[in-house]
Amino acid sequence: MPAALSLLQQRHSVPSRQLGEPAPDEATLQMLLEAAIRVPDHGKLVPFRLIRLEGTAKLRFGERLAAIAIRNSPEMSEAKQEKERLRYTFAPLVMVVVARLHADSKVPEIEQKLCAGNVAYNILLGAHALGYGGQWLTGWAAYDREAAAILGLAEHEHVVGFVHLGTPQIEVPDRDRPALADLLGTWTP
Incomplete structure (x- = not known):
């Protein structure tokens, strides 16, 4: 099997709690991100x-999000409050992938969001290829406008995902995958 296909066959997510140091160093991260942004981009909108x-910064971000969560759910247990505070602290690096939607473009918003999603997935693939682990997470903060404001997002910007990166601290077993035969059809006129 060609190496590129083997890489795709072996890719899996590593839970963020199981990602430790080291994260990619600065030169490696630059190389990874430059590769990750090479995505299909209808209209060259970026x-x-x-x-x-x-x-x-990861802890401070989590603390601010926890304050929002507690204000929205004052009955939240101490354990859940702590989970909110620490959610972004496990992996040494978290990349926030943001969709920047161009409402005045002829390119449908779904295509623009998919373009941003491809960036997130390329980060995961690239990290795996380099021997790192990653997990793409969303959660309520990805869809919350107060959380977006904390990140400095404009009204036309939305979080696509929080990609947690680091070195796997455990061997992660692969999960069951769907059978291609159950998913593939052929259209005939």
């Missing part, structure tokens, strides 16, 4: 951007 969360 409908995406990236935000890096690392170090203490």
